[in-house]
Amino acid sequence: MSKWVWLNGQLVEREKAAISVFDHGILYGDGVFEGIRFYDRKVFKLDEHINRLFNSAKIIMLDIPYSKDEIKKAILLCCRESGLSDGYIRPVVTRGAGALGLAPWRCSNPSMFIIVDTLQLYPKEFYDNGMPIVTVATRRNIPEALNPMIKSLNYLNNIMAKIEAKNAGAEEAIMLNNDGYVAECTGDNIFIIRNNFIYTPPVSAGSLPGITMGAVVQLAADMGVKTVEKLFTRAEMYISDECFLTGTAAEVVPVIQIDGRVIGDGKPGVLTRKLVAAFHDYARKSGAPIE
Ligand code: PMP
Numbered sequence: 001m002s003k004w005v006w007l008n009g010q011l012v013e014r015e016k017a018a019i020s021v022f023d024h025g026i027l028y029g030d031g032v033f034e035g036i037r038f039y040d041r042k043v044f045k046l047d048e049h050i051n052r053l054f055n056s057a058k059i060i061m062l063d064i065p066y067s068k069d070e071i072k073k074a075i076l077l078c079c080r081e082s083g084l085s086d087g088y089i090r091p092v093v094t095r096g097a098g099a100l101g102l103a104p105w106r107c108s109n110p111s112m113f114i115i116v117d118t119l120q121l122y123p124k125e126f127y128d129n130g131m132p133i134v135t136v137a138t139r140r141n142i143p144e145a146l147n148p149m150i151k152s153l154n155y156l157n158n159i160m161a162k163i164e165a166k167n168a169g170a171e172e173a174i175m176l177n178n179d180g181y182v183a184e185c186t187g188d189n190i191f192i193i194r195n196n197f198i199y200t201p202p203v204s205a206g207s208l209p210g211i212t213m214g215a216v217v218q219l220a221a222d223m224g225v226k227t228v229e230k231l232f233t234r235a236e237m238y239i240s241d242e243c244f245l246t247g248t249a250a251e252v253v254p255v256i257q258i259d260g261r262v263i264g265d266g267k268p269g270v271l272t273r274k275l276v277a278a279f280h281d282y283a284r285k286s287g288a289p290i291e
Helices: 024-028 046-059 068-082 124-129 156-167 211-222 234-238 270-285
Strands: 004-007 010-013 031-033 036-039 087-094 111-117 131-135 173-176 182-185 189-194 197-200 227-229 242-247 251-258
Touching: 004 068, 010 068, 024 087, 031 046, 036 270, 046 068, 046 087, 046 211, 068 087, 068 111, 124 251, 131 156, 156 173, 173 234, 182 189, 189 211, 189 234, 197 211, 211 227, 211 242, 211 251, 211 270, 234 251, 242 270, 251 270
Parallel strands: 131 173, 131 251, 197 227
Antiparallel strands: 004 010, 004 111, 031 087, 036 087, 087 111, 173 182, 189 197, 189 242, 242 251
């Protein structure tokens, strides 16, 4: 755990880092964020995450009051000051404090903070033996209402799905879009493998363009395996040879059961295991050095 939080341009002690109760990030979930990892003192895919943060902000017409370079420097500083060699970075930009009422133009100064901490999303057992997951009733937000490609502070849609998964005894939920096609999980992208092809839903199905996803697609291509973006249903998942999830916090997690149906032979598949290992190595080799 880092002692420091970067808040509006300054390092502040963790316990003293506070933002206004009038901040529209709190009142209305009006803001955007990123989740980034650093491994062996190197920040993984820093440029990609900063670009996505700025894209999310652009879509919601939020002007981030720092340049990309300034934010990158602040992130590297936070990592150094944390004293950690591996960790999780959470930059958040909110609309800032304003009057009650939705109007974002009544918030004059966006707030930004960066937290560095340690994190383990799933128990190690899932990486070794695979994870059982379930489809839930809560549908992923329709892109015409709140586009899932925006990484916004409105995660209630995903939280509702996560609660449903927990109630059903699973750690992660598969969310369908309003047409009944698989979209993504609450904090991860989803992939199935059939006949040595990898399939994942297109972002237009209602998912976040995952940065881990991009890395895994490239690693699979390096192994000679093609990833196809395609809509698929629950039934197609049930009869897949392998299934796995990707995300910054989760990395690559094998899935061995979906809605009670055993996937493959009930153990992490051969290609999935190769991708778990390849991603683990790649993530520790590449990245922006924190000093
Ligand atoms: N989907 C959702 C809803 C997410 O919140 C995330 C990030 N946690 C992902 C997918 C995976 O994206 P990334 O690989 O960029 O972390």
